[in-house]
Amino acid sequence: METHTAKRVEIVIEAPLERRLTKALTEAGVTGYTILPVRGGSGRSGQWSRAGQVGQSGMVAVVCLIKPERLDGLLEAAFAVVEKHIGVVSITDAQVLRAERF
Amino acid sequence: METHTAKRVEIVIEAPLERRLTKALTEAGVTGYTILPVRGGSGRSGQWSRAGQVGQSGMVAVVCLIKPERLDGLLEAAFAVVEKHIGVVSITDAQVLRAERF
Amino acid sequence: METHTAKRVEIVIEAPLERRLTKALTEAGVTGYTILPVRGGSGRSGQWSRAGQVGQSGMVAVVCLIKPERLDGLLEAAFAVVEKHIGVVSITDAQVLRAERF
Amino acid sequence: MNEILSLAGANLISPIILSFALGLAAALARSDLTIPEAVAKGMSIYLLFAIGFKGGVAVSAHGVDTTLILTIIAGLGLSFGLPLIAFALLKLMTGLSRIDAAAVAAHYGSISIVTFVAGTSVLEGRLIEAEGYMVAVAAAMEAPAILSALWLVARGGDGGKMEPGLIRELLLNGSIVLLVGAFFIGAVTGEKGLEEISSFIVAPFKGVLCLFLLDMGLIAGRGLRQSRGVLGLGAVSFAILMPLISATIGLTLGVLIGLSLGGTVLLMVLSASASYIAVPAAMRVALPEANPSIYLTLSLGVTFPFNLTLGIPLYLAIAQIVTGG
Amino acid sequence: MNEILSLAGANLISPIILSFALGLAAALARSDLTIPEAVAKGMSIYLLFAIGFKGGVAVSAHGVDTTLILTIIAGLGLSFGLPLIAFALLKLMTGLSRIDAAAVAAHYGSISIVTFVAGTSVLEGRLIEAEGYMVAVAAAMEAPAILSALWLVARGGDGGKMEPGLIRELLLNGSIVLLVGAFFIGAVTGEKGLEEISSFIVAPFKGVLCLFLLDMGLIAGRGLRQSRGVLGLGAVSFAILMPLISATIGLTLGVLIGLSLGGTVLLMVLSASASYIAVPAAMRVALPEANPSIYLTLSLGVTFPFNLTLGIPLYLAIAQIVTGG
């Protein structure tokens, strides 16, 4: 089947920042993303698990598929939010079906 | 360690279609997949979050690792289900351990 | 934005093994990982869904972003745990922001 | 008229309705208050189990009326028929496409079990008895409307393909199975069974309903906020007019069959209520081209609150006048 | 015999058993009815806390019998010993590999707390008192069976490596900690503590148990559907024969120790029941080569329903005859 080149960006960020990140993405023109729950993790700020949390805490993973030419705009928007906070950003090359959607 | 080339296909699709998708995959000979819950997202049909849903709604993410030569069969099977529905399909190159499993 | 080459390793493994896997990763010097819940799946040992489980069962997906040169150490540590158990390991090429974190 | 308003007023300041209003207000004000999906699902399982069980116990106590079968047939008829009326009305009042109109119509032929439960609570509050088997009627009315909607689409030649396995799926839908199953358990174990578990399914029932309606309010509010502008005045008017028409038909059938005052009111409530669980899920599979935000907003954002606040007391008042009860 | 059957019959039409049957039927019919994992886990936490607490209160009220220590020792002995019998039987009756047989054996040495709770409910329904500390015996019987199974495998030289930290993990298993912890809280706070929270842990208990068993039925049904064909007649026969043997041994020990009728029945139930929570998780770690669908299907799909429906009334009837109670 015909596929089209795209970038898959995965941003793991603290849950209280979720709204700010999606707002920043939307403002940068990224309207497609999927948010996955995260159960636990470990990083420079130590190990944590969802079970050891109270309230709206923990992290979420936001996955965006975008046209390669829009990557930089997305990364800048994301970085502005992630910068001072706990979180990681990774990018992989991908192919998508139905390019008109991205 | 020895690794083997594979494709990683990620299909985000509406939860009520989950059974149909996995059935189509199985019929296309794909027996390995992992289903991740999705917490929310945004696309052409707008923004949604798991908290704003009643009943068996929302989306799920289905991840398949397969031998490259089986990619087309998988995509066709998946596309037949996804086509008219809300959802996205992306493909990345991957390496796997234990090739005999795929 | 400046990005750095990395590897993204995804390990799908049975939940009762989660602690052993993260311990093995930590001992192999991998301190960054994210654990995603898994809702269901299918593989050589058949189909399952979270709803058909009692107790601490089912699978989890552990995602690690690491510097390419550390990949082998990670795979060996992971494989030692996954080997006899149910689970899959896949690796993709990735780019990351903020290389100093990995 | 005065009486109706005072009834409606009394209904409005119950904890149940106010909890719904709280949820609605919180969502419209964009509070981050949310009830976890699993908890909401747990509460709906509790409510379905309790309402089914109590219905079954009532039937086991009072025996099976000769009207039982008639009422179930009436329910099936309503569920098959109301979508046709709704569809005609939508074509008249709105500019919705054939497929969107059919999808909306399916929702109004089916039922909302929470509206039914709220109706039961209002009756209990006024000590009005109702036939226990109305729960079974509710279950019977869940699915047929979907078939009518698919037929409406198929007639137009736009597809609306009858997926293999869909009917089976509709009938084995979790909420139908739980409702009917609990009904049978209640019918078999009777008063003795109820006694064993009544401090679980009777005593805390209304309180759980409050929290559940809080969640429904949150969901309805979020839906309204996101779909602002999607709906025209025509569609919104439909969502208020249709339940009134349906309730009137339900009333007529209830009186013809000879249901008690309570039973008649519940048949009106079932007719007037619109589904927002079983039917939307079925529509995603069977009519994926239909726009979910249209049917969800009408059903959950307009008709559901209308029935909860004004509708139920109105139907009760009318039924009292008509039946002289 | 007649008496046993009528007892079994009476037991079968309780809401508890019927809820299990409903879940089983729904799963076999492939309904999409599901209880969210979090809710199911929440209910099991509730049940463990309640049963532990009530056991502790009972002990604080009646004091520690001299038989307490004997009974715990008996429980440990059963948990260590029954897997050996189960293993021998499996080698005789089935073609299971050494590792699969050992894994299954571990399940039958350990216990199912829900079966225990169902047994308690039946006793309460007949106003038969039992020693409060049977809860502590249940906790004691959870883990030792796993060690026996590992020993069986190690003896065969097939590995079954004793993972470091596994014993610690077994003993600090969530359900054991909660059961024992709640037992101590109950024992310390006594009747006064119970009074404070009895409208939470006593009144709604049976109702929660209904919904929990509904879920167990769903899970057992799905397990049976997926593992059709995995099990031979030999294995299925084992899953019914083994609880009968275990119950007989439990009966003997109970009578020897001098337990009350109720205590004896509960020791039989514990012996006869098979684990499906703690042991399967331990097996995934310690015996990953064993096939989970074999041990889960036998324990949850065959033995659990057998005990729930026929086993418990049978054990009660036999104990009544033997003890003359």
Added chain:
Amino acid sequence: MNEILSLAGANLISPIILSFALGLAAALARSDLTIPEAVAKGMSIYLLFAIGFKGGVAVSAHGVDTTLILTIIAGLGLSFGLPLIAFALLKLMTGLSRIDAAAVAAHYGSISIVTFVAGTSVLEGRLIEAEGYMVAVAAAMEAPAILSALWLVARGGDGGKMEPGLIRELLLNGSIVLLVGAFFIGAVTGEKGLEEISSFIVAPFKGVLCLFLLDMGLIAGRGLRQSRGVLGLGAVSFAILMPLISATIGLTLGVLIGLSLGGTVLLMVLSASASYIAVPAAMRVALPEANPSIYLTLSLGVTFPFNLTLGIPLYLAIAQIVTGG
């Protein structure tokens, strides 16, 4: 002094405190006992709804005192002011950075609703009445402390940027909305409303609180285990000294305003308690540079258990002596 100790002793063997201790012990022993996030959130929604509702009913029954407004103003003042004291103390007693100290200070100006609930339970247990509107005071005290902390940081020139929308978010925080909303529902529906749902929100309340505190114990224990070594003696001393100072200020204000004995104790408890839900989430947004494990460990790992076990009985005893009640 003796009296205080015996009061504290009596308090310590309640099921509520012991449940917390069980959770703490299980986490420290690294048991895998966990309560699913959704269930914990469900329980906290239940507790907030129940406590708010009962507060509202109390106000509707006793009418609005003239002291109500004074008490709310006092609450706001405490929430704004206590962080300044906490900050000064932290700079004195610890080597924490300006930002970390400000973040910790915010927690001690805000409140812990569970500590408040535990205080209410202790009062109820001793049949001491308290003003129903203390719930509204609790809600008023949740957010202002955050503003003080941000001001402390801004004054130091280190940023602590006042994110647009943050204040709105703070005021529309889920727990505030639910608490205040339920308070209004209770106030509007009064005793009649309470009667309808009291077997849900009154009867099982203490039992739910037990399980909730079990979870808090698990979380606090895990936090302590992971942050071993992060905290110095100075910080830990602060986490015990600060509540004593806050309680004293709360006592003074309560007496000045003329609150009842119960009301005074609750104002002391609110002052002494430290937030671990609303404030940590706000800090992640507003002061991301602050180290979460410092403020969470102090608030949840030290101050929360201190208040629960020793603090509350101490405040009650002191208030009894001071007010002569």
